[in-house]
Amino acid sequence: MNREVLAKIIDYALVKPNHTKSDIIRACEDVLRLKIGTLCVLPPFVSLVAKKLSGSDARVCAAVAFPFGANPTEIKVKEVQHVIREGANEIDFVANIPLIKSGEYQLVRRDIEEVVCSAKENGDVIVKVIIETGYLTPDEIILISRMADEAGVDYVKTCTGFGPRGATLDDIRLIKRAIKRAKIKAAGGISTYEKAMAFIKAGASRIGTSHALEILEGGSSS
Amino acid sequence: MNREVLAKIIDYALVKPNHTKSDIIRACEDVLRLKIGTLCVLPPFVSLVAKKLSGSDARVCAAVAFPFGANPTEIKVKEVQHVIREGANEIDFVANIPLIKSGEYQLVRRDIEEVVCSAKENGDVIVKVIIETGYLTPDEIILISRMADEAGVDYVKTCTGFGPRGATLDDIRLIKRAIKRAKIKAAGGISTYEKAMAFIKAGASRIGTSHALEILEGGSSS
Numbered sequence: 001m002n003r004e005v006l007a008k009i010i011d012y013a014l015v016k017p018n019h020t021k022s023d024i025i026r027a028c029e030d031v032l033r034l035k036i037g038t039l040c041v042l043p044p045f046v047s048l049v050a051k052k053l054s055g056s057d058a059r060v061c062a063a064v065a066f067p068f069g070a071n072p073t074e075i076k077v078k079e080v081q082h083v084i085r086e087g088a089n090e091i092d093f094v095a096n097i098p099l100i101k102s103g104e105y106q107l108v109r110r111d112i113e114e115v116v117c118s119a120k121e122n123g124d125v126i127v128k129v130i131i132e133t134g135y136l137t138p139d140e141i142i143l144i145s146r147m148a149d150e151a152g153v154d155y156v157k158t159c160t161g162f163g164p165r166g167a168t169l170d171d172i173r174l175i176k177r178a179i180k181r182a183k184i185k186a187a188g189g190i191s192t193y194e195k196a197m198a199f200i201k202a203g204a205s206r207i208g209t210s211h212a213l214e215i216l217e218g219g220s221s222s
Numbered sequence: 223m224n225r226e227v228l229a230k231i232i233d234y235a236l237v238k239p240n241h242t243k244s245d246i247i248r249a250c251e252d253v254l255r256l257k258i259g260t261l262c263v264l265p266p267f268v269s270l271v272a273k274k275l276s277g278s279d280a281r282v283c284a285a286v287a288f289p290f291g292a293n294p295t296e297i298k299v300k301e302v303q304h305v306i307r308e309g310a311n312e313i314d315f316v317a318n319i320p321l322i323k324s325g326e327y328q329l330v331r332r333d334i335e336e337v338v339c340s341a342k343e344n345g346d347v348i349v350k351v352i353i354e355t356g357y358l359t360p361d362e363i364i365l366i367s368r369m370a371d372e373a374g375v376d377y378v379k380t381c382t383g384f385g386p387r388g389a390t391l392d393d394i395r396l397i398k399r400a401i402k403r404a405k406i407k408a409a410g411g412i413s414t415y416e417k418a419m420a421f422i423k424a425g426a427s428r429i430g431t432s433h434a435l436e437i438l439e440g441g442s443s444s
Contacts, residue, residue: 017290017319017385018357021326042292044320044329066290068239070264072304079297097239098266104243107266135240162384163239 003216004035006196009205011092011185012212013040013161015063021048028052034216038090040208042066043083050087059126061090064115067160069094069130073111077118084119090126091119092157092185092208097132100144108144112151120152128155128185128206133171134164141171145178155206159188166190172202193218225438226257228418231427233314233407234434235262235383237285243270250274256438260312262430264288265305272309281348283312286337289382291316291352295333299340306341312348313341314379314407314430319354322366330366334373342374350377350407350428355393356386363393367400377428381410388412394424415440 014027024045031039031053040061041049050060062083065071071079073096080091093115099108112129119125129148133141145156156175158167166189175184186199187208193215196207209215236249246267253261253275262283263271272282284305287293293301295318302313315337321330334351341347351370355363367378378397380389388411397406408421409430415437418429431437 017292017354018323019320021324042290042320043294043297044292044318044324044326066292068264068288070239070266070288071293071301072265075265075297075301075304078300079293082294082297096266098241098264101240102243102266104266132239 001197001200003193006193006207007035007216008037009207010036010212010215011038011040011061011187011206011208012036013187013208013210015040015042015066015161017042021045024048025052030213031058032056034212036212036216040090040092043079043086046083046086046088059090060088061092062086062088064091064093066092066094067162068098069096069132070098073114076111076115080115080118081122084122084125089124090128091115092128092130094130094132094160095144095148097135100140101135105143105147109147109151112148112153116152126154128157129153130157130160132160132163133158133167138174141174142178145175149179149182153182155183155185157185157187157208161188161210163188167199169198169202172199172204176203191215223419223422225415228415228429229257229438230259231429232258232434232437233260233262233283233409233428233430234258235409235430235432237262237264237288237383239264243267246270247274252435253280254278256434258434258438262312262314265301265308268305268308268310281312282310283314284308284310286313286315288314288316289384290320291318291354292320295336298333298337302337302340303344306344306347311346312350313337314350314352316352316354316382317366317370319357322362323357327365327369331369331373334370334375338374348376350379351375352379352382354382354385355380355389360396363396364400367397371401371404375404377405377407379407379409379430383410383432385410389421391420391424394421394426398425413437
């Protein structure tokens with residue numbers, strides 16, 4: 001896969017709390033220059049990104065309930081509606097990690113279903129659920145991925161980048177076993193072209209990374 | 223200050239995303255046993271804590287917009303109303319860090335004002351704003367603390383425990399210079415009785431910590 005094709009499936013993430021408006025404006029320019037598929041930002045910057053990327057093919061992704069997913073479902077739903085109104089056409093939301101770890105699977109399922117439902121009411125929005133694999137056991141990864149697949153998410157995404165670890169190839173294999181319909185977004189610690197390609201080979205259809213420039217403009221590979 | 227008096231001004235924090243229902247139940251028992259003033263938890267556990275602590279003097283604190291504060295103001299307000307309905311009588315919410323770092327001070331001020339206003343509509347709720355000092359310059363610490371003081375928060379709180387660093391005594395000195403009316407909650411990395419006492423001497427009226435048991439039952443001091 002050459003870098004031009006790879007760029008299309010990269011979700012370039014600027015979701016650190018100390019990213020500023022100027023960082024985001026620069027990232028928009030990089031997205032347009034390198035034809036990166038999607039730019040992911042925190043809610044305060046969604047409308048700015050929507051404006052800067054309008055007229056291009058680049059998509060606007062909002063990080064919702066980020067990075068703990070511990071907001072009540074009704075609050076997540078309202079945040080989804082808010083960012084869609086501001087111009088997001090993709091949503092990366094975090095599953096309710098404390099409820100997963102407490103074994104409250106009915107509540108976890110309902111949370112994912114309601115977010116998907118609310119986002120899908122608004123037409124062509126792509127929904128990704130972040131399960132933060134670093135906090136989960138292999139069994140939990142399989143269980144929550146299956147649940148998310150059944151709930152209608154477009155992607156199961158590995159990590160926020162703020163959890164105990166980044167994505168692993170084992171994560172991808174576990175998620176792949178669990179899903180029938182959804183695709184996989186690998187994110188967390190993917191900082192080179194080689195790593196990105198390894199995750200794609202393992203089954204990821206999107207790569208989330210804050211290192212898009214290094215991956216697409218770095219030294220090695222074609 | 224002996225440990226019994228110290229316990230009253232401790233906000234015992236169990237706000238990691240992988241804390242479970244069992245961890246929270248055990249913490250409620252510790253709060254009652256050691257007569258700790260307040261227990262801080264993520265939204266999914268507020269109603270459980272309110273039930274377990276009811277009939278005691280212990281207060282229930284909810285961490286809102288945690289830990290980035292990047293949710294839109296209307297979403298923060300709804301989350302505040304939600305956790306108050308569930309039984310919270312204290313709110314620790316995070317200021318909008320990305321907007322602070324972008325110099326959007328009017329929006330930051332409005333965010334704090336609306337959260338305070340919404341919480342205060344509900345009677346006797348104590349409101350603390352977390353400014354995450356580790357991301358801020360000294361000038362920003364002073365500016366945002368002053369803004370929060372004017373907006374009517376009860377406490378300016380240093381850190382979430384998930385930022386780039388914990389609280390420092392310099393943080394307390396800077397906040398103290400900026401505020402006229404509000405009090406100070408020191409939180410982030412305060413793991414011993416001696417550290418807690420140093421922050422109190424510097425001007426903190428509350429100590430937020432996940433190490434309440436070590437502080438109150440540890441080896442040294444009286």
